[in-house]
Amino acid sequence: AQKITQTQPGMFVQEKEAVTLDCTYDTSDQSYGLFWYKQPSSGEMIFLIYQGSYDEQNATEGRYSLNFQKARKSANLVISASQLGDSAMYFCAMRGNYGGATNKLIFGTGTLLAVQP
Amino acid sequence: EAEVAQSPRYKITEKSQAVAFWCDPISGHATLYWYRQILGQGPELLVQFQDESVVDDSQLPKDRFSAERLKGVDSTLKIQPAELGDSAMYLCASSLMSGETQYFGPGTRLLVL
Numbered sequence A: 001a002q003k004i005t006q007t008q009p010g011m012f013v014q015e016k017e018a019v020t021l022d023c024t025y026d027t028s029d030q031s032y033g034l035f036w037y038k039q040p041s042s043g044e045m046i047f048l049i050y051q052g053s054y055d056e057q058n059a060t061e062g063r064y065s066l067n068f069q070k071a072r073k074s075a076n077l078v079i080s081a082s083q084l085g086d087s088a089m090y091f092c093a094m095r096g097n098y099g100g101a102t103n104k105l106i107f108g109t110g111t112l113l114a115v116q117p
Numbered sequence B: 001e002a003e004v005a006q007s008p009r010y011k012i013t014e015k016s017q018a019v020a021f022w023c024d025p026i027s028g029h030a031t032l033y034w035y036r037q038i039l040g041q042g043p044e045l046l047v048q049f050q051d052e053s054v055v056d057d058s059q060l061p062k063d064r065f066s067a068e069r070l071k072g073v074d075s076t077l078k079i080q081p082a083e084l085g086d087s088a089m090y091l092c093a094s095s096l097m098s099g100e101t102q103y104f105g106p107g108t109r110l111l112v113l
Helices: none
Strands: A003-005 A010-014 A019-021 A024-026 A032-039 A046-052 A064-069 A074-079 A088-096 A105-107 A111-116 B005-007 B010-013 B019-024 B031-037 B044-050 B053-056 B065-068 B075-079 B088-095 B108-112
Touching: A003 A088, A003 A105, A010 A019, A019 A111, A024 A074, A032 A064, A032 A074, A046 A064, A046 A074, A074 A088, B005 B088, B010 B019, B019 B088, B019 B108, B031 B075, B044 B065, B044 B075, B075 B088
Parallel strands: A010 A111, B010 B108
Antiparallel strands: A003 A024, A019 A074, A032 A046, A032 A088, A064 A074, A088 A105, A088 A111, B005 B019, B019 B075, B031 B044, B031 B088, B044 B053, B065 B075, B088 B108
16 A cells, blocks of 8 residues: 655744755555645645656756655655745655556645744 | 636535535646545545546545536536535645646635534
């Protein structure tokens, strides 16, 4: 069975500093995808970044980067130069068996990030 | 920028009443998903459509929940009768095709009294 584990219920970071949000996963699929979403208090899930299991380089999108360590089954999100608007809930998610009939996302329990001025 | 639309944003109802949620995916997206997110947890898939066909409804409580996407575009999720435990955020997402990145709408917050 697929599982996502986020062990940090909440984190503080000072504005302009970098922060790492942890995510480990468990799957028996050879082909899978890892996603990070941001959920502000308004409720919408905002897509941030994607890493495919066969991608050799870590994904980057602006201030977001994904530290992908396949052997350790981890996919940590790094946010550089934190901004007050980054305060939100962050979810790691996995999609398995690409190309199969169903490709639902399995989500972790989330990490609440608070950026302090 | 194209977005997933959902309505209503908030719904308060009494138990045993019927409720319905609507979702309009990003234009051209063939795959549509309904997720339920209980407070303090990550979203869980209720149902996935590929065009107008259901491809996964294994976690949909079919005794009270129903979902349809008649013309393969917008979709409706219905609960009848609503129970106290149905209080949650209901999120709709769409992707260009199955397996591609899913983009979410703003969600519908349901409170059952």
